[in-house]
Every structure is written in C-alpha cells, then in structure tokens.
Amino acid sequence: MNGVHDMGGMDGFGKVEPEANEPMFHEQWESRVLAMVRAMGAAGAFNIDTSRFYRETLPPHVYLSSSYYKKWFLGLEEMLIDKGYLTREEVAAGHAMQPGKALKHGRFDLANVERVMVRGKFDRPAPAPAKFSIGDRVRAKNIHPTTHTRLPRYVRGHVGVVELNHGCHVFPDTAAMERGENPQWLYTVVFEGRDLWGPDGDPTTKVSIDAFEPYLDPA
Amino acid sequence: MSHEHEHHHDHDHSELSETELRVRALETILTEKGYVEPAALDAIIQAYETKIGPHNGARVVAKAWTDPTFKKALLDDGSKAIGTLGHVSRVGDHLVVVENTPGRHNMVVCTLCSCYPWEMLGLPPVWYKAAPYRSRAVKDPRGVLADFGVALPKDTEIRVWDSTAETRFLVLPMRPEGTEGWSEEQLAGLVTRDSMIGTGLPRKPGAPS
Numbered sequence: 225m226n227g228v229h230d231m232g233g234m235d236g237f238g239k240v241e242p243e244a245n246e247p248m249f250h251e252q253w254e255s256r257v258l259a260m261v262r263a264m265g266a267a268g269a270f271n272i273d274t275s276r277f278y279r280e281t282l283p284p285h286v287y288l289s290s291s292y293y294k295k296w297f298l299g300l301e302e303m304l305i306d307k308g309y310l311t312r313e314e315v316a317a318g319h320a321m322q323p324g325k326a327l328k329h330g331r332f333d334l335a336n337v338e339r340v341m342v343r344g345k346f347d348r349p350a351p352a353p354a355k356f357s358i359g360d361r362v363r364a365k366n367i368h369p370t371t372h373t374r375l376p377r378y379v380r381g382h383v384g385v386v387e388l389n390h391g392c393h394v395f396p397d398t399a400a401m402e403r404g405e406n407p408q409w410l411y412t413v414v415f416e417g418r419d420l421w422g423p424d425g426d427p428t429t430k431v432s433i434d435a436f437e438p439y440l441d442p443a
Numbered sequence: 444m445s446h447e448h449e450h451h452h453d454h455d456h457s458e459l460s461e462t463e464l465r466v467r468a469l470e471t472i473l474t475e476k477g478y479v480e481p482a483a484l485d486a487i488i489q490a491y492e493t494k495i496g497p498h499n500g501a502r503v504v505a506k507a508w509t510d511p512t513f514k515k516a517l518l519d520d521g522s523k524a525i526g527t528l529g530h531v532s533r534v535g536d537h538l539v540v541v542e543n544t545p546g547r548h549n550m551v552v553c554t555l556c557s558c559y560p561w562e563m564l565g566l567p568p569v570w571y572k573a574a575p576y577r578s579r580a581v582k583d584p585r586g587v588l589a590d591f592g593v594a595l596p597k598d599t600e601i602r603v604w605d606s607t608a609e610t611r612f613l614v615l616p617m618r619p620e621g622t623e624g625w626s627e628e629q630l631a632g633l634v635t636r637d638s639m640i641g642t643g644l645p646r647k648p649g650a651p652s
Contacts, residue, residue: 232554232581232605237574240590242637246568248492253466258491258566259484260470267478272609276556292557292572297466310472318468324476333480341490342562343535346609374607376554378581390537390610410608412539421582429601431581434608 225370226377228284233378233421254293261300262340268328270303272344273400277372278303348407350392355409355437360386362413363443364435372400375439379431382419383443387432388412395436409437491566500563500613501634503528505627507540508618518542521613525563534562535611539604542615543641547600550588550641551612552580558606560613564636571640581605591642614641621648 231237249255265275278299279287287295304310314321329336356362364379374396390410398406417429473479503525507514516524521538538560541549553559554577559567570576579587584601588594595601604612616638622630625648637643 229555231574231578232552234574234578237578240570240573240575240579240587240642242568242570242591248566250569251463253463255488255491256466256470256484259487260473260479262487263479263484264473269478279556288574292569294462297462297469301465301469304473309478310476314472315465315468318471320472320475324478327478331477331480332483334483334486337483337486337490340487341494343537343609343611345536347536374555376605376607378554388539390608393537393609396608410610412604412610414602426583426585426601428597428599429584429603431603431605433605434610436608 225280225372226368227280228287229280230377232376249293250291251293253297254291257293257297257300261296263332263336264300264304264309266329266336266340267332269307269309271399273372273394273396274402275299275303276396277400278306280372346393347391348394348405350409351407354389356386356389356411356440356442358386358389361443362386362411362435362440364413364433365439365441367439369397371397373397373439375435376433378420379413379415379433379435382415384413384415384419384432386411387414390434393436395438397436397438411435411437411440413440495562496565497563497634497636497639498631499565500560500636500639501631502627503540503563503613504615504634504639505630507615508622508630509627514615517615537610538563538613539610540613540615541602541604543617545599545617547602548595548641549602549604549612549614550580550584551604551606551614552577553606554578554581555605555607558609558611560611563611563613564639568636588642591637593642593644614639616645619645619647 279295282295282298301315305312308325361383363383364375366381392407393410395406395408398404412432413435414430414432417431418425418427420431474481507517513524517540521540522534522536525534543549557567557572559571581603584603606612619633633646635643635645638645
C-alpha cells in the first residue's frame with residue numbers, strides 16, 4: 225500500500241539525531257511490547273509480514289506521531305483482535321472474558337525462548353527457474369497494490385541491474401494477507417542515484433533494494 | 444533527578460501512563476488466556492539485554508581484518524562463515540556482508556520499516572527506525588553522513604542497501620591505519636556499531652572509546 229511507512233525519498237523530516245549512550249529501551253513497557261510481539265509470533269498467531277502490514281495500516285497521523293514501540297503495540301492489539309485471539313471487550317476490561325483460541329505452535333513458555341533469538345528461515349524450494357541472471361537490466365514495475373508490498377515507491381518504473389540472487393523466499397505480498405508463502409526468486413537490484421532522483425541527484429550514489437521476481441520486468 | 448525528568452523524550456507524562464496501562468492490560472489478557480507465560484517474556488527481554496549487541500558484529504569484523512580466509516568466506520556467505528565462529532551468538536540466515544573499500548562506502552537502511560541484523564548489532568537505535576534516516580538515506584546519503592559528522596572524499600561511491608526483504612546487511616568497514624600487529628581483541632575495540640551500519644567509521648587507534 226502507498227502508506228506513510230514507505231518513506232524513501234520523502235523530504236521534510238529533518239536531521240538524523242543520534243542519541244548518545246542510548247538505552248536499549250526508553251521505558252519499561254517497550255520491552256514488554258517487544259517480548260509480546262516475539263512471543264505471539266513464535267506461537268503462530270501471525271507471521272512477520274502480517275505484523276508489518278498492521279503497522280503500515282495505522283492511520284497516517286498515528287503512524288507519524290507514535291514512537292516505534294507504540295506502533296508495535298497498536299499494531300499487535302489490532303491484529304490479535306482481528307485474528308480472533310482477543311476481543312475489544314476484553315481490551316476495554318483489561319481481562320480475559322472467554323477462553324483463548326488455539327495457537328498453531330501452542331502456548332509460548334520458557335522452553336520456546338531460545339527459538340525466538342535466532343531469525344527464521346525464509347528461503348524455500350524453487351517452484352520454477354529464475355527468470356533473471358546477474359547483470360540483467362530490469363525495470364521495477366509501476367504497481368500500486370493497496371495490500372502489503374515490499375516494493376518501495378521510489379524505485380517503481382525505474383531501471384536497475386540485477387546484482388545478487390538470494391534464492392527463492394517467502395513472498396511477503398501474499399504471506400502478509402495470509403494467502404500463502406508463494407515462494408519467489410529474490411534479487412538485489414541496484415539503481416543509479418540519478419536515475420532515481422534526477423539530474424540533481426548525487427552522481428556517486430547507488431541504491432539497491434531486494435526485489436522479488438514479480439516486482440520486475442525485463443528492460 | 445526526579446522521576447519526571449527521566450522521561451526526557453517526546454511524550455507527555457499522561458500519554459505515557461495511558462500507554463503503560465494499555466500494555467499491562469494486554470499482557471494480562473494474553474496471560475489469562477493462556478497464550479504466554481510471563482516468565483518467558485522476562486526471559487526474552489533478558490536475552491536481548493545480555494546476548495545480542497554490537498560486540499558480536501565487532502568480533503566478526505576484527506576476525507575478517509586479521510584472517511583473509513575468513514574474510515573471503517564472510518563475503519561469500521555471511522551466515523555460513525559466522526556460523527563457524529563458536530564465540531559469536533547464533534546468526535540467522537540470509538546475512539550479507541558488504542565491504543567498504545577506498546573507492547566505495549556502504550550504508551544500510553530499511554526505508555519501509557526497521558530491518559536490521561539484530562544478532563550482529565543488537566536492537567536498532569531509535570534514529571535507525573525514525574523518519575529522518577529512513578526518508579533521506581536513499582536520496583541524500585552524504586547529507587545523512589554529515590549528520591553523523593562523517594565526510595567522505597567527493598569521488599567515493601556511496602552504495603545504499605535498502606533492506607526490503609529478509610536478507611540482512613552488515614558493513615565490513617576498512618581497517619584503520621596504524622593497527623599493524625594488533626590482536627583481534629584490540630581491533631574489535633575499534634569497531635563501532637555505526638561503522639557496521641555505514642553511518643560511521645571505526646575509531647582510530649588512540650581515540651577514546
């Protein structure tokens with residue numbers, strides 16, 4: 225979707241302001257949100273793409289004015305309600321009012337902690353040969369799905385070169401919408417800065433994205 | 444310092460309290476419904492606080508600076524090469540290590556969310572996840588580097604890697620001059636988190652850590 229989360233190339237957000245000696249969490253609740261998201265994901269309540277989509281679909285003014293973990297919290301609460309793991313009445317009451325729904329991987333307990341500390345595997349057996357080879361020129365499609373996609377707006381319609389082939393990976397566009405893993409070839413595609421940003425762009429800049437095959441046409 | 448003044452960032456106190464109450468309520472519901480064990484949430488937080496962090500990435504970089512065979516393996520397949528190092532925490536798949544050279548400087552961003560090599564660098568800092576960096580890194584990387592006090596030669600190519608999939612990128616910075624004969628451990632002390640994101644350079648020998 226063309227949401228405010230797709231920020232590449234936007235102006236007006238100001239300087240980057242690193243914080244000296246930044247703590248891992250600024251508030252204790254942030255750590256609880258992180259842990260709940262990791263735990264419920266590992267228990268099978270949702271996949272990583274679905275959780276991203278729920279953050280992206282927060283109203284733009286909420287997305288832009290909420291801290292990072294606040295967005296995580298708002299996305300988590302809405303997603304768990306939508307997926308039937310809890311109800312709005314329970315959220316309002318602050319307590320469970322009915323038994324829980326079965327989780328695909330069961331209750332998240334201490335035995336599962338080790339598992340969430342390593343990232344999942346996203347590569348899958350290839351359903352078909354790769355369409356593109358290293359060095360091929362490709363054009364990012366001019367597509368504007370209203371559902372989840374990982375093709376940022378700033379490359380759409382532009383020509384780049386395939387630089388790496390990462391194998392077949394879970395396709396976020398379908399996984400996020402719970403329409404299956406639908407594995408697709410994944411490539412690093414590199415664009416010239418001036419092709420993306422015009423003649424005023426920095427000529428020494430190159431930008432790459434990791435693009436799934438359905439995002440690309442031969443050029 | 445009073446309690447209020449500890450909360451020096453952009454929230455007013457009442458909004459914060461409301462969020463805190465809502466987060467606690469959600470955890471209560473998830474616990475009562477039998478979805479999560481609170482002690483397991485504590486353990487996740489403790490693991491993030493103690494096991495991951497830029498010290499992991501720094502060990503990898505220092506090893507690459509001293510061991511050409513390892514460096515080659517690391518650039519060929521980051522996850523596989525790091526998996527051979529027993530002392531570094533387990534790394535996930537799809538880690539790509541990109542090398543800075545005199546002609547090319549690499550910088551990593553996630554314009555769409557906050558993708559970041561957690562196992563190597565820890566949880567990302569706020570600036571990495573915030574709008575100024577995500578919006579400008581791909582369009583004006585030299586301007587972003589200036590915000591970090593980094594100025595590169597005019598003709599150095601700047602390559603920005605937008606992490607739009609489940610691949611993760613780690614920058615292998617250039618080894619600082621004047622470190623001949625240094626041990627891996629000494630070298631690791633020069634490797635900063637930002638130098639592995641590409642928004643900084645390693646410390647110079649003798650600079651304060």
